[in-house]
Structures are given as structure tokens and as C-alpha cells.
Amino acid sequence: METPTQFFSTPIYYVNAKPHLGHAYTTIAADVATRFKQMDGYDTYFLTGTDEHGDKIVQAADKEQQSPREYVDQISRLFQDLWPKLNIGNNQFIRTTHPDHIRVVEMLLTRIHDRGDIYFSSYEGLYCFGCERFYQERELVDGKCPDHGVAPSAIKESNYFFKMSQYQDWLIDHIKTHPGFIHPKQYETEILSFLKEPLEDLCISRPKSRLTWGITLPFDDNFVTYVWFDALTNYISALGYPDGPLFTKFWPSARHFVAKDIIKPHGIYWPIMLKAAGIDIYNGLNVHGFWNVSGSKMSKSIGNVTDPVAVTDRYGVDAFRYFLMREMVFGLDANFTEDVLVSRINSDLANDLGNLFSRVLSMNLKYFKGRVPDPSGTDFPDLSLETDAQTTIQHFKDVMAAYEFHKGVEVIWGFISRMNKYIDTHEPWRLAKEPDERLRLEAVIGNLLEGLRTVACLIYPVMPETSAKMLRGLCMVLPETGFFPLEEIGKWGQMSARACLEKPDSLFPRVDVLKKTAH
Numbered sequence: 001m002e003t004p005t006q007f008f009s010t011p012i013y014y015v016n017a018k019p020h021l022g023h024a025y026t027t028i029a030a031d032v033a034t035r036f037k038q039m040d041g042y043d044t045y046f047l048t049g050t051d052e053h054g055d056k057i058v059q060a061a062d063k064e065q066q067s068p069r070e071y072v073d074q075i076s077r078l079f080q081d082l083w084p085k086l087n088i089g090n091n092q093f094i095r096t097t098h099p100d101h102i103r104v105v106e107m108l109l110t111r112i113h114d115r116g117d118i119y120f121s122s123y124e125g126l127y128c129f130g131c132e133r134f135y136q137e138r139e140l141v142d143g144k145c146p147d148h149g150v151a152p153s154a155i156k157e158s159n160y161f162f163k164m165s166q167y168q169d170w171l172i173d174h175i176k177t178h179p180g181f182i183h184p185k186q187y188e189t190e191i192l193s194f195l196k197e198p199l200e201d202l203c204i205s206r207p208k209s210r211l212t213w214g215i216t217l218p219f220d221d222n223f224v225t226y227v228w229f230d231a232l233t234n235y236i237s238a239l240g241y242p243d244g245p246l247f248t249k250f251w252p253s254a255r256h257f258v259a260k261d262i263i264k265p266h267g268i269y270w271p272i273m274l275k276a277a278g279i280d281i282y283n284g285l286n287v288h289g290f291w292n293v294s295g296s297k298m299s300k301s302i303g304n305v306t307d308p309v310a311v312t313d314r315y316g317v318d319a320f321r322y323f324l325m326r327e328m329v330f331g332l333d334a335n336f337t338e339d340v341l342v343s344r345i346n347s348d349l350a351n352d353l354g355n356l357f358s359r360v361l362s363m364n365l366k367y368f369k370g371r372v373p374d375p376s377g378t379d380f381p382d383l384s385l386e387t388d389a390q391t392t393i394q395h396f397k398d399v400m401a402a403y404e405f406h407k408g409v410e411v412i413w414g415f416i417s418r419m420n421k422y423i424d425t426h427e428p429w430r431l432a433k434e435p436d437e438r439l440r441l442e443a444v445i446g447n448l449l450e451g452l453r454t455v456a457c458l459i460y461p462v463m464p465e466t467s468a469k470m471l472r473g474l475c476m477v478l479p480e481t482g483f484f485p486l487e488e489i490g491k492w493g494q495m496s497a498r499a500c501l502e503k504p505d506s507l508f509p510r511v512d513v514l515k516k517t518a519h
């Protein structure tokens with residue numbers, strides 16, 4: 001059977017500011033999805049990068065007294081340095097200032113221009129010279145620029161436009177005939193409701209008199225292309241469009257992860273651009289919500305929880321990844337507070353998972369000197385956790401394939417909770433005192449160890465470091481890939497006759513919470 005493929009991308013992040021929580025979430029979600037697909041037998045490709053042209057970059061560079069080139073190199077570096085800290089396993093990091101990308105943008109524009117879908121026209125609008133941009137009437141506050149408090153001037157400018165309107169019916173039909181093209185469903189509804197109104201043609205250029213930091217239009221030297229033809233094209237330029245082997249292999253399975261503020265360009269402009277250029281439409285769009293951030297009641301709070309580096313330095317990368325996946329229902333908004341992060345670390349990670357792991361390994365050391373007993377326990381089918389584990393794996397697979405990461409985590413923690421109850425029910429410390437119960441004790445501990453192995457394997461996409469640490473503690477030899485394939489996890493008895501002699505390190509130390517004292 002041919003190996004299925006999966007291409008995931010994040011948006012390319014605009015480098016007018018440092019990486020924050022939102023960037024971290026999208027990228028971690030795409031990383032978790034990629035690792036899950038690998039466990040499920042897919043050949044994957046994962047792309048992220050930075051968007052480096054445009055007037056906001058020029059302004060930000062001016063403020064720092066740098067050239068745009070120096071500025072984008074510096075901020076792009078911050079993103080490139082952050083991802084390894086968050087254990088992001090991207091295959092490529094694309095920058096829109098790279099010559100290979102620029103070539104593909106030129107190719108795409110030429111193609112669409114040759115087909116007659118790009119035209120030159122004048123445009124009249126309200127322009128703020130401070131912001132160097134046009135404003136829509138509704139964006140103004142009391143008729144004035146919200147940033148400068150000055151009424152914008154009516155100016156006339158000629159630009160190039162992309163004829164989107166003629167593809168409107170085609171796009172509506174494409175969305176309706178491809179369920180899951182825009183996921184989750186509420187965003188499909190949102191896009192279809194946008195499409196009930198006639199689509200305006202898209203302005204795709206800026207005169208060089210206003211902006212030079214961009215890609216020159218291949219058919220007019222006096223203009224650069226603006227935003228979307230430059231940014232969205234990264235998804236195909238990175239794969240070596242038109243005939244690179246990566247493009248051939250991965251483009252048909254492309255799914256883009258985006259936050260809900262950019263669904264219009266991704267759900268409307270991009271498919272129409274592809275259609276107009278005669279390129280196959282991407283496979284799907286995964287849209288997530290926003291993080292609402294609020295303050296902490298703890299005295300030793302790190303303060304700026306929107307800085308992924310600060311959160312990771314204090315609490316560890318796996319705790320951060322766990323929290324993001326557990327707390328946000330993919331597609332909806334969620335709250336980020338340091339207090340809730342800490343309580344999740346203490347309850348879910350230190351207590352439920354960490355204690356279970358150290359308790360079971362300690363009992364195995366104490367009762368069996370670390371030798372792993374046979375979980376089949378010959379005569380005790382009632383003690384088996386095997387069926388439960390297999391159901392858990394299947395359930396995990398179903399929800400993760402649907403990008404329901406929070407449910408994936410809940411499914412694993414449901415199993416952890418049943419294992420904790422299993423210990424309370426079967427009281428291994430009591431069995432250990434009865435010589436007649438030796439076989440029963442072997443079955444209980446053997447099943448718990450196999451259950452821990454199952455958990456260690458399943459948490460891999462969300463917490464790769466903890467997964468490896470647990471598997472090492474369980475004396476499993478990690479495959480070179482770093483994970484066990486999903487279809488192999490459910491097989492019971494993989495640990496039999498191994499010896500786990502080491503006393504395990506604590507997986508997640510508890511975080512001491514000191515409440516701020518009122519003054």
C-alpha cells in the first residue's frame with residue numbers, strides 16, 4: 001500500500017513584532033497534528049516561516065533605525081530560534097524575501113495577468129499619510145484616523161486589481177461540494193455568508209512612490225505587489241512549485257492552519273488565486289480562535305504570559321504545549337491565565353500523570369525488584385486493562401484525526417484516571433502481603449506498566465519530551481523516529497521480562513502557589 005501524505009502549514013508570521021502566544025499556539029497545533037499523522041503512518045511535511053514585505057515593516061525598521069533588510073533578518077531570527085525551544089519539528093522555514101519565493105510570486109502573477117484576470121484601474125479613497133494607508137469610512141473614529149486623530153485626505157491612485165468576482169459562484173460550489181474544506185463547520189458558514197455579498201475585486205499593488213519594500217510586478221516596474229499575492233504564495237513556493245518533487249508529492253494533501261482573523265484571505269482569495277492560475281485547490285483550512293489573556297493572582301507570576309519564551313522557561317515546554325492543547329477547543333476562543341496553567345500542571349500533570357508513573361514504578365521495584373511481570377496473569381482476565389487501552393487508542397485516533405486536540409488529551413487523561421482508580425480498587429500493597437496473591441499482584445502491576453506504556457506512547461504528539469522520558473523509564477527502546485506507530489501501541493505484553501531498575505525521576509514537580517496578599 002502506498003504511504004499516505006500530509007502537508008501542514010502555519011501562516012507565515014508578519015515580522016513587525018516579536019513572536020507571541022498566538023504564533024506559538026498555531027505552530028504547536030500544527031506540530032501536534034503533524035506528529036499525530038506520523039504515528040498514524042503518514043509521510044508528512046510541515047512548513048512555517050515569516051512574511052517580510054510591506055509598509056508596516058518599513059515603519060518598524062525606521063523606528064529601530066535599521067534598514068528593512070536588517071530588521072527582517074533580526075525578527076525572523078527570533079521566530080527561527082523560538083521553534084526548537086517549543087519542540088516544533090518543521091521541515092522548512094520559508095522567508096518571503098528569499099529569491100526562490102520571489103520567482104514563484106512573479107510566475108503566478110504573470111500567469112494570472114496573461115489569462116486576463118488582472119487589470120489596471122484607478123481607485124479613489126481616504127488616505128492617512130501618517131499610516132501610509134487607505135481607510136474605509138467605517139474604520140475611522142469621528143471621521144478621523146484612529147492612530148493619528150487626523151482626518152484622512154481623499155486621494156486618487158492607480159493600481160492593479162485581481163478579478164475575483166467572476167470566481168465567486170465557482171468557490172461557493174467548491175465549498176459546498178467539499179465538506180471539511182473549511183474546518184470547523186462554523187467557519188465554513190462564516191465564509192459562505194461573506195460569499196452571499198458580491199465579491200469586490202482585490203487591489204494587489206502599491207506604486208513604488210509609496211512602497212519599495214516588496215516584489216516588483218513582473219508586468220509593470222513602477223509597482224510592487226501588495227500583501228496577498230506575496231504572502232499566500234509561500235505555500236506553493238516552499239514546495240518548489242511548479243514541478244518540484246515536494247510540490248508533486250505534498251500539495252494534494254495541503255491543509256493550512258490559521259487563526260480566525262485571516263480566514264477571508266485564506267478561505268476566499270487564496271482558492272480563487274489558485275483557480276485563476278490553474279493550480280489545484282488546497283485540501284483544507286483549519287481555523288482556530290483567539291486566546292484571551294488575563295492577569296494572575298499569584299505572587300511569583302511571570303507577568304507577561306503572552307511571551308512563549310518566558311512561559312516555557314518557567315514551566316517547561318511540555319507543560320506549555322499540554323496547556324494550549326487541553327484548554328482550547330479548536331475553533332473557539334479560550335482563556336490564558338498563569339493561575340489556570342499552574343493548576344493544570346499541579347492537578348493533571350504532577351498529580352494524575354506524574355504520581356501514577358512514580359507510584360507504579362516504585363511498586364514494581366519494591367515487589368518485583370524491577371522485573372516487569374507478565375500482565376496476562378494467566379488466570380485473571382478481569383484484571384486486564386488491554387481492552388480499555390485499545391478502546392482509548394481508537395478513540396484518541398478518531399478525535400485527533402478530526403483536529404479535536406482537547407478531546408485527544410481528555411481521552412488519555414480518562415484512561416489515566418481509570419488506572420488511578422484501578423490501583424485503589426485492587427490495592428497492590430494488600431496483595432503484596434499475601435503469598436497466595438502473588439500471581440494476582442503480578443497481573444495488577446503488569447497491567448499498570450502496560451497501561452503506562454500506552455499513555456507514554458499516546459502523549460507523544462502533545463508532549464514529545466515527557467513521552468521519551470516515560471518510555472526510557474519503562475525501559476522501552478525508542479525507535480529512531482522517536483515514537484511508536486499507533487497500530488503497534490495496543491499490543492499487550494510488550495514490556496514483559498524487561499527490567500526497570502531505575503527509580504524514576506519526577507515527571508512534573510508541583511508548582512508552589514503563593515497567593516498575592518491583599519494590601
Ligand SMILES: [Zn+2]
Nearest residue numbers: 128131145148
Ligand atoms: Zn493615521
